[in-house]
Amino acid sequence: MGKLAVVTGASSGIGLELARLFAGDGHDLMLCADRSLGDARTMLEATGVQVDTLEVDLATEAGVLALYDRLGGRPVDALAANAGHGLGEGFLDQAFEDIAHVIGTNVTGTTKLLHLVGRDMRARGSGRILLTGSIAGLMPGSFQAVYNASKAYVDSLSFALRNELKDTGVSVTVLMPGPTETDFFERAGMQDTVVGKAAKMQADKVAEIGYRAMLRGQGDVVAGMMNKVQAATAAVLPQTALAEMHRKQAEPGGGA
Template identity: 80%
Template structure:
């Protein structure tokens, strides 16, 4: 779809949502919910969005796609340029990557990519879009954090630390924007049935082989929380219990517990 095919805010009453990491998993399911709820979409991912675009358009949404690496400044800027000053009613900052194995056994380029995607790119996008929302005095932001951010991630150290940043950042930004008409919600899922564990090289771990929530259910929980304007939501009863346990358990104990789940070969 060309830029001329995409209506301006003056030409349509449909709200606009921007969703990152929308080709698969939670991001795809969030974009589907937005489309089904009457939103038009700008969706971005680092893999092809052709199939996803057909699905979203089949739900009545006008869709623009961007395949880009949102770990880079140029990638994030290209997404912001695609928005082109149009009012964004909702931003679902979902793009993220995992990384398994021991920290010293990981390639530093992979480590850097996780940090730049989960932290730097996400922060840059929120800085750009969030300023516009604040200026208009309205908007909803949904960040995909994780209960992983509540505990030391033995054999997943960089990923958990990156999600600790996202979780913390969301609460601080929400407080800063509390009187502006812009809401910030963080969705904190546990293990979810997505391509995450395959891409993170964690298929042979206990957590990789364990029971997981469906991405569609996780997205529904996060979407409903965003619509209500909640500050945070943990997806799933067992994950709520794990989050509560993490709040009162010593960090050294949590690190050992995480080791049993994420150590390579622990699922065999």
């Protein structure tokens, strides 16, 4: 058996493109998502690598444990913890079960999987972890409040964990994209917003940036020049100003 890469949220978008990159470098794949992975499996098996898939909800502890059990103790050389989704509209207008699912997927499930696989990597003294964070985590997300807060958690966790593991042989990288051409905005119900209608980076370009940063052992990378500018702006502007800027991009009806 060759090296194994685990990719979550791998049915489409950035996750699928990351899986392509791992396959191109000869990694066997364990793909996980809460949607069908049949097309992804067929496409990636054609590259000659071994592909296993599991369709579970990583917002639940049972889903995370099912993925970990599926590994059967096989060493994980790389974990791309990419599963996540957003939620548009005002916080008080959202159904709480939808809020809880975003937190469960982006925060709780990601943390549980990272804890399980990260411990194994540390014990072995090798491994690469790539977390999909977001520049959204750098600013308050008016009309996307829970998603931005969840990505602030992921971004922060990655920096802390990287420091804790700096002498262990395990690297931690966080990819911080901006708006990307995926089904994110459709799933979040944000098609009628300014950001939902705007031009976005292609998922393959974003994945390539994150993948190469991971291979270099880089701690973090913002995908795209305009997103780098936005990240730098977020570091200096008051939170109230950032919240108002985000409102103009994410308020429902703004993209009409």
